[in-house]
Amino acid sequence: MVSAHTDVPRDFPYPATNYQEDNRGQFHFSTRGGWMNDVNAPLYYRGVYHLYYQHNPFSLVWDTMHWGHATSTDLVHWTQQPIALDPHVHPGDLWSGGGVVDTENASGLKNGDDDPIVVYSGTNGVTVFYSLDGGNTFTTYADGKKVVTPGGTSRDPKVFWDPVSKHWGMVVWSDEGGNGVNFYTSTNLLDWTFASRYRADWLFECPNMIRMPIDGGYRWLLHGGSGEYQIGEWDGTAFHTDWTGPQKINQTDTYAGSGYYAALNFSNLPNDRVVSMAWQGENKGSIWTGNATFPVDFTLHHTDDGLRVFSTPVPELATLRESTRTWESLTVEDDVQQLPAGTTYELEATVDVREARKFSLRVGREVVYDAEQETLDGAKLRTVDGKIKLQLLVDRDQLDVFGNDGAVYQSYNIRSAEPELVAEGRIHLDTLTIHRLRSIWR
Incomplete structure (x- = not known):
C-alpha cells in the first residue's frame, strides 16, 4: 500500500527578467531568480529533456533546498518550469539525487498513460518521490520512509540500470570508514538490498555510475562530485577496477562552487548516448546565482595513457550559430x-x-x-x-x-x-x- 503526499509546490514570485543582465550566460542555463547549484536527476522522456537542480528560490545564497525544474526539446533552449520538490510539501532534506524513467513499471506505481518517473533524494538515508504526469509534479513514496540508510554521513543517491543482471543499482556517497560509496540493488526501484562498498579517498559526494560503450562492449564509469573518475567493471553487485588512482573529467581545479562540479548524465537516452551537465558556481548577478555547464557528450577513447573519457559539446549547439x-x-x-x-x-x-x-x-x-x-x-x-x-x-x-x-x-x-x-x-x-x-x- 502506497501512502502519499499529494500537495503541489507553491508558485514563487520570481523577479521579472529578460535574461539580459550584464553577465548572465546566453546559452548556459540559469534559473530565473534565486540560487542554483548541483544538477539533479537529468532525464529524457517522450522527446523532452528534464533538468532538475538544487535551488533556493528565496535568496542568492545556499539555503532551504528545493528542486528546480527546466525542460528542453533540444538540450539547448531551456524553459523553466514550476518547482518540482518543495521542503514545505515533500519531507526530508531535498539535497542532490538522481532519477530514472520506469518504462517497464517495475515499481508498480503506474496509474495512467505516463510511465512513472522516480527520483531519489535525502541525507543520511534515501527518500523516494515519483511522478505520474511526465515529471512535472511529484508524490512522496510511503510517507517519506528511508529506503536505504547507509552508515556515517551519507547523501546524493544515483540510480542506474544494469541490463546484464536485469537489476537496478543505486550508488550513494558515505563517509563510513572514510570516503567511498555504497551500492544497493533492486528489482522494483523501491525495495533495496545492500550489495557492496567501494572505498576511495578521492570519491567525495555526488557519485555517478554510467555504462558506456567501447570496442563493441561496455565499461563502467564511476565518478564523484569533483569529476575525478575511474573506469572498471560492474558485476551486478560491485565495482571493480585495476586503476590505482583517478583521472579527471574536467581538467581544472574543481570543487563545490567552482567552474565545474556535481555532474550527472541524462538517464533514458537512446542509442547509448551519454550527455552530462554540471554546476558552474561562480557566475552571479543581481537576481540569480549559479548556472549549469553547457551539455557535453561523454565517450570513451583509447589513448597513449590508457582508456579515457572525452567530452565534446553536444552537436545541437550548431542551432545557435547565426x-x-x-x-x-x-x-x-x-x-x-x-x-x-x-x-x-x-x-x-x-x-x-x-x-x-x-x-x-x-x-x-x-x-x-x-x-x-x-x-x-x-x-x-x-x-x-x-x-x-x-x-x-x-x-x-x-x-x-x-x-x-x-x-x-x-x-x-x-x-x-x-x-x-x-x-x-x-x-x-x-x-x-x-x-x-x-x-x-x-
Whole structure:
C-alpha cells in the first residue's frame, strides 16, 4: 500500500527578467531568480529533456533546498518550469539525487498513460518521490520512509540500470570508514538490498555510475562530485577496477562552487548516448546565482595513457550559430592578433605549433598552450602531426574549453573580452573559425 503526499509546490514570485543582465550566460542555463547549484536527476522522456537542480528560490545564497525544474526539446533552449520538490510539501532534506524513467513499471506505481518517473533524494538515508504526469509534479513514496540508510554521513543517491543482471543499482556517497560509496540493488526501484562498498579517498559526494560503450562492449564509469573518475567493471553487485588512482573529467581545479562540479548524465537516452551537465558556481548577478555547464557528450577513447573519457559539446549547439567567419592558412609570429567576435561565440582552430614556444587565446582569461610541455592550461594535450585542435565556447562570463576533440575539457568563470591570439614563436593556423551564437532566451 502506497501512502502519499499529494500537495503541489507553491508558485514563487520570481523577479521579472529578460535574461539580459550584464553577465548572465546566453546559452548556459540559469534559473530565473534565486540560487542554483548541483544538477539533479537529468532525464529524457517522450522527446523532452528534464533538468532538475538544487535551488533556493528565496535568496542568492545556499539555503532551504528545493528542486528546480527546466525542460528542453533540444538540450539547448531551456524553459523553466514550476518547482518540482518543495521542503514545505515533500519531507526530508531535498539535497542532490538522481532519477530514472520506469518504462517497464517495475515499481508498480503506474496509474495512467505516463510511465512513472522516480527520483531519489535525502541525507543520511534515501527518500523516494515519483511522478505520474511526465515529471512535472511529484508524490512522496510511503510517507517519506528511508529506503536505504547507509552508515556515517551519507547523501546524493544515483540510480542506474544494469541490463546484464536485469537489476537496478543505486550508488550513494558515505563517509563510513572514510570516503567511498555504497551500492544497493533492486528489482522494483523501491525495495533495496545492500550489495557492496567501494572505498576511495578521492570519491567525495555526488557519485555517478554510467555504462558506456567501447570496442563493441561496455565499461563502467564511476565518478564523484569533483569529476575525478575511474573506469572498471560492474558485476551486478560491485565495482571493480585495476586503476590505482583517478583521472579527471574536467581538467581544472574543481570543487563545490567552482567552474565545474556535481555532474550527472541524462538517464533514458537512446542509442547509448551519454550527455552530462554540471554546476558552474561562480557566475552571479543581481537576481540569480549559479548556472549549469553547457551539455557535453561523454565517450570513451583509447589513448597513449590508457582508456579515457572525452567530452565534446553536444552537436545541437550548431542551432545557435547565426553568423560564421573563417580564416585559412594564417601565420602569426611573436605577435598579437585581434579577433572580432562579440561576447557570445564559438571558436574553432587547428594550430600547427612546431615552431612555437607558446600561444594563447585571451578571452577574458588567457587560455595558454605550452608547445614545449604539450599542455593546455596545465593539462596534457599532445600534438598530432605537430598540431592541436581547440574549441572554445565563450558565453559572456562562462568559458568552456575543449582540446583535440574532447581529450581535454575545462570550464571557467571569466569576465569576457574581445578575443586576442598571442604567439610566442611562430604558429600556423590551418583554419580559424568564429561562430557568433544567438541567445537561447529570445
